[in-house]
Structure formats: C-alpha cells, structure tokens
Amino acid sequence: METTVATIDFDSFDHGSADEKKIVGNAIAEAFRRQGFLKLVNHGIPRHTIEELFRWSERFFALPDAIKAKAPHPPNPIPNRGYSGVGLENTSIHGSQENKVTLIDLKTFLVTKALFDQECFDQGAEDDRLYANIWLPEDDLPGFRSFMEEYYRIAYQCQQRILAALELGLGMAPKTLTGRHSRAENELRLTHYPLVPVKQLRGGNCTRISEHTDFGTITLLFQDAVGGLEIEDPLQPGRYRPIESTALDEMIVNLGDCLQHWTKGQLRSTRHRVHIAQSDLDADPNAILAERFSVAYFAKPNRSCSIQSLAAECPPGEQTVGDFLLQRSSTTYGYA
Ligand SMILES: O=C(O)CCC(=O)C(=O)O
Numbered sequence: 001m002e003t004t005v006a007t008i009d010f011d012s013f014d015h016g017s018a019d020e021k022k023i024v025g026n027a028i029a030e031a032f033r034r035q036g037f038l039k040l041v042n043h044g045i046p047r048h049t050i051e052e053l054f055r056w057s058e059r060f061f062a063l064p065d066a067i068k069a070k071a072p073h074p075p076n077p078i079p080n081r082g083y084s085g086v087g088l089e090n091t092s093i094h095g096s097q098e099n100k101v102t103l104i105d106l107k108t109f110l111v112t113k114a115l116f117d118q119e120c121f122d123q124g125a126e127d128d129r130l131y132a133n134i135w136l137p138e139d140d141l142p143g144f145r146s147f148m149e150e151y152y153r154i155a156y157q158c159q160q161r162i163l164a165a166l167e168l169g170l171g172m173a174p175k176t177l178t179g180r181h182s183r184a185e186n187e188l189r190l191t192h193y194p195l196v197p198v199k200q201l202r203g204g205n206c207t208r209i210s211e212h213t214d215f216g217t218i219t220l221l222f223q224d225a226v227g228g229l230e231i232e233d234p235l236q237p238g239r240y241r242p243i244e245s246t247a248l249d250e251m252i253v254n255l256g257d258c259l260q261h262w263t264k265g266q267l268r269s270t271r272h273r274v275h276i277a278q279s280d281l282d283a284d285p286n287a288i289l290a291e292r293f294s295v296a297y298f299a300k301p302n303r304s305c306s307i308q309s310l311a312a313e314c315p316p317g318e319q320t321v322g323d324f325l326l327q328r329s330s331t332t333y334g335y336a
Contacts, residue, residue, distance in 0.1 A: 005231075005243055006031040007250075011042035013165045022168050029169030029267070032255045036270030037231050037243065040251040045158055047249040049151065050222055054248065056147050057293050060121060061192035063141065071136045073122065077329040080122045080187055082134030086194065117201070117208050118274075120191040123148055125156075125184045130303070148188070155220055155297040156184045162218060162253060163299070170263070176310060180301045181217065187300070193228075193274065193292040199285035201276045208274035208292070211240070214256035215328045216300035221252040226292040227277030231270055242278050257328065258300065258321060261307050300325065 006027060013024040031038035060068070065085065073082040123133050126149055135145050163177040193208045200206050208228055223229055223245050229252075230240035245252065260269040280289055303322030306314035314320045 005035060005037050005039055005252075007039040007041060009042050010040050010044065010161075010165070013161065014042075014044060021165065025165040025168030025170075027169070028162065028166050028253075032166070032259075032267040034268075035231070035234055036255045036268035037272075038253050039245070040162070040253050041249075043158055043251050044161065045154055045249070045251070049154065050249045052147065053151055053222070053295055054224065054293055056144055057121075057190040057192065057295060060141060060144060060190060061119060061293075063136075067136065067140050068119075070140060071121070071134045073134070078326060079124070079131035080329070081124060081131055083119070083121050085119045086117060117196050117206055118191050118193045120189050123152065123188045125152065125186065128185060129183070130185075152184075152186075152188050152297075155188065156186065156299075159186070159218065159220060159297065159299040162220075166218075177217070180305050180310070181299060183302045185300050185303055186216070187298040189296045189298065191294050191296070193226075193294075195291050196289050197285070198276070198280060198283050198287045198289055201289065202285065208276075211271045211273040213260075213269040213271055214254060214298060215258065215325050216256040216298045217259045218299050219254050219256060220297040220299070221254070221294060222248060222250075223252065223294040224248065224292060226290045227279060228274045228292060229272065229294075230275060231272040234268065234270065240273060240275075243272075244277075256298070256300075258307060258324070261324075262310055 008024060008027050008031065010024060012020040016024070028038060068083045068085065071082045073080070073084040124131055126133070138145065160178050160181065163181060164174070166172075167174060167177050191209075196206070196208075201208070211232070225245070225248075227242065227244055229244070230242050231254075233239045233241050243252065254272065255267050255269050257269045259267055274292070274294075276289065280287075283289075301321045303320060303325070304314060305321045306318040307321050307324040308318045309315070311318070
C-alpha cells in the first residue's frame, strides 16, 4: 500500500499573500515532523528542465564504460565526485583487483552487505572551496557539463525557497536556515539502476539502494515512473511503504540528519531505500526489471556551521557540519 505523503502546492509561497506563505511553511514543517517526506508541486523548476535533466542522465549512462571511466569517482567516499560504476565495471575504472574490492565496499552497506545495483555521477558546486568536480572531457559529451552546472544553480535556488518556507513554518527568524546554506556546499547525483532480473533482487544479496537516511538538510528528488522507492513507516519501524511520483516533475523532498539535529529530533530524517516496485512483486522471477533513473539534489549546510546548535559560528567544543558529514560518510560506507 502506497504511503500517504502530503502533497504541497508551492505556488502560494512564491506568489501568495503573507498568510498564504505561512500556510505553506506550516504544511512543510508538519510533513517533516510527521514523516520526514513530502511531495512538492509548482516548485518553480520547469517541467522541460526536468525532462532535459533526465535526457542528459540517459545520455551519460549510455556512454561506454571506458568513456565514463574518464571521470572516475576516487576510491573512497570523500570527495563524493565523479562516476561510480557497479561490480565488475569498477575494475575497468581503476584497473586492479585491489581497487575493485575498495569500490564494492564503497557501495556496500555494512549492515546488509547487499551489493547496490546502481551506477551514479556525483557533482558539487562549481566554486566549492574543498573539492573540485570531476568531469568527462567536453568532447565525450558536449553540453553535459554546462547543463549540469546550470541545473545545480536552479536546484540551489529552489532549495533556498523551500528552506525560507520552513523558517516560516518553524517560527524561525528569516535566514536562520538559508543563511547557513550560503555556500551551496551541496551534492547533485544522477543515478541509473540498470536492468536486473527480478530473482536477483528477491535473492536478498542485491538491492538497488539499501535503507539509509540522508546526511544533509533536505533532498530534492525526481524519479521516473519505474517505482521501487520506499520509506519507513514512522508508526511501524522496519516496515517500508512505497512512495511513487504521479509525474516526472513532482518533487519528493525529504529531511536529512543535519536538520534533525538542529531541531533536536522535532523533524524526522526518515530511512528510505530503493528495491522492487509493488507492481513487480509478483512478477515472474525470470522477468527483467526495468532500468530506473533518479536525480537527487542533497542540500547541506555550510561545512563551518555547528551540527549541534544554530549558533552563527561553530562554538569551540561543538562539532562542525563538515566533520559530521565526513564521519557519516565514513561510517556508512565502512571506512571508520
Ligand atoms: O533513487 C532514488 O529514488 C533514491 C536515491 C537515494 O535515496 C539516494 O541516492 O540517497
């Protein structure tokens, strides 16, 4: 049974009266309190931009492995930049058995030891102070980089408007959240889940993405119609329910660990995963599950902020967001 997640029309935050803006802010805060997830429509990112985003993603992942390997993700979780493949494909990127093992570990959650059936491309801000992006040579996919940089800016503007609405909903002073995201130290991820036999996903040692929470503030996600995304039922821990999009431009927004910390657990960072769509549960085990595409924009606070409080500068003795994110990446991917 599909979980009931609030669908919020963002248009009246952008164009409505002060009262209407407050109603939108309250609805966002309430959905994050209750479930940690919501769906947003009329969020201001045009449908044609999202369609183009998915077309670029399809073109990128359709490239031969040897080309994608020209933008390799480093063989550790940080910096989270460049292309990561699946299983054997990773060997072709780094060329050695040792690196192959490292990359399989990178994409394997310690909890389940399940191998991810996915490949992805990760990108940060163009002017990120710490980590440079890892691009393909322009000739290998002309126009990809400029579109992706433009989309990163569009998603950032959208994220800031959502956070401004949340400030209203939580009764925070303006800029309490947006001001702590002034550097756009975020991550944009294209994910491709390749064709996979149904029986492989049912076997228990392979999944599309294992259960996890997101580390940052909020995530703006677009998914195609294949299905498989599930969120943990807040009232029945351990029970996952599907969350589907009714249109490609319906945005799924979920809360991450940083905001859960800042609100002392008042808002929830909910576990989610990608496995097999409900409609495919009874499929013939020999059937092949359709490939799936999604695009996630992970908004994160400036690394210099405190994870423990909303103090303007991280006070001595408190952990910075940068250190927190580093720790979360290391423990999640088994590097701690
Ligand atoms: O592909 C999806 O729908 C979700 C992806 C996700 O949860 C992630 O990349 O953290």
